[in-house]
Amino acid sequence: MRPFRGGAVTHNGVALYRETVLKPGDVVGLGDHFLFLYRDPRVTPAPPLALTLPWQADASATCCPSGLVDRQEALKLYLASPESVLKFHPRHADDLLQEIISKNSSPDSGGGPLAPAYLLSIMIDHAAKHLDPALTPQILLKSANLIKEIVWDNIKEFGDKHPTQNSTEQEGEISTPNVQKLSSDLRPLMFWMSNATELLNFFQVKVENMEKEWEFEAPGDPVLTADMDTCSEALAQLDDVIMHTFQQCVYHLTKTLYSLLPALLDTNPFSNEEKEKEKDGARGAEGEEKKEGEVDDESVLPPKVAGLVEVYRCSLMLSREACLSPPLTSQTFGYLFFFTNTSLLNTLLERDGLFSWSRAVQIRTNLDLVLDWLQGAGLGDIASEFMKKLSVTVNFLCIPKTRLIQSSWASLKEEHELLSPAQLHHLLTHYKLGPTRAPPASWAPPTSADLSGDIFESFLDHPPLILPNETPRLDLSQPIPSSELQKEVTRLRTYLWGLDQDELPANQRTRL
Template structure:
């Protein structure tokens, strides 16, 4: 995240610089082959910074989602009513801690607001997709009103925390389908039995025909109670013919859009902070040493 933040700041700075240089050169020396070659070099450098940001973003979300994956099932399996319902259950609190640490890291690294939003957008997309697929895959009692109320309560506790952390809008947007599915399972059984396929589909339009059919087919009405005839899908409903079609795809994640902002630091000015100047000098010395090591021994200025 630190490298992503730095590379973004450099990209923003050099984009402004290159645009200014292009305007000056077009006026002063249009068509100069040397200047054209220099601009090509600048474009290649900007492309390299693009690649760095993309790579660091991918690495960030990979490691964060890998951590989330093992913690997400607690939201489905934890009973929040065994303790104070206003407090996050310990296992669900572990999930929230990943979000909290990610937000803290983004602030410590001074990650730009657009990239912070997109990072959490991806985390919430992963949360939604992973939990929804797990919920649809498991038919071991989760498709019942009592279990759904527990899941809804856990989800609300997490969303309330995210709202307080300033991430509520992003979470609500990317976790919408999970929320709709849990709301469906929270419908009281007496009301659900009286509902028709058409009314349920209208009230839960985010659910595909195959997903709604799967939920109704496996809903726990009782050991001897058959689903009512009103739950049957209408002729021609696209059920896709297989359980694989009920799952959300991880490939449908939001694309990363690189920010185009005014740089926060003017890198052409002297460094005002002695501590930062010391770190920059140390970095320059390190990079100069790498260059020296690549030279033949008789051409090095460092002995």
């Protein structure tokens, strides 16, 4: 039996909102005045009535699971239950929503990195399975609006600390403590990006399930249309949260990178000074035990190159601490590496004083040190993909001069096909062969080569942000995943029980 939306139907005395299987002895109520007893003539003898007694119905409206004689013991079992369940009465939905958001609005709230997403998910799961279907779209939208409001406040607070314009911080003054301070200030934004992503995945599944249920309803029903619009608005709000937090994070991380990237082109990793600094850093790192979750230490790198790597390290620690989904983590670093590639390549092409074998070998060594560190941190594949053109350009400049002189345009273009004709021509034209040596004739491009293109890469060609559409990582069929969340769920259950008790006469309350 399945009631139409808004129909007054009861099943054994309990309001029925969704499809259920009738059993012999069930009592079905239609409207306010009609009761029907379901009998199956094939079943003999006829089973007794399954109508819920009044005092049992009252018990089911509280936080206690029905059917247990000892209500006090049942309450204690429910409050400490490890099941991913959070029962509540519809009239307490707004209070519960505010309680979840207000007490779990920062990464330091104590419930864990995905506490808001998990707690809202079990709340919505209960509403979608057991309460009036009209309630679920409202909870989706209200929760999305509350999250967006908090995130907008976080973005404003972050902007006050790190203004995007008229900054007094000069290039070259960015140090490791400054990078770590930026990373710390980005934690709330990364926290909500991660939670909004998980909620978006969960919301999408719930909305799809609701759409399947609504297929049985009358087409064009204005109530269902309004509910669908509400769900769409909730999804759009979470989309906004993810996009804005992503943009803020990558903007400020790339802004920091911009000041540190030239070190990769200018640092001589073979100088005695850099070697001494490298040894000092290695000695300072000896005996220090790496904490769980930390990535390889960059103290063995030349100090200026280590400053660049520190941005990647802090970004990786941020994403891990926030339990950011793998697709969004990949996109975050994809953008950082795209920016690294584009910025360094444009700077390299602009500074033709670097077009020599000796300088290219230094750059190649620094680049390899960074790529090796990224490989050890599990980011090697993404880095190689987005920094491919920079590597190809540096490899070109690393070709020994004697071999380069003997090469032709056709062979060089074939070996370095990622370089556009304009870029290859620019490199060959300005290559430092010597004060009196002219470029060989074999370097001349054919007349058919298009040399009119811009030699610089465009920052507008960055990879687009692809919003997630994947299976939720939060599995509500499993027990509560952590002791921190168990503590918070127990607190919320106790809070809801308190709301129930406040509405009862003193002689009907259950004492813990």
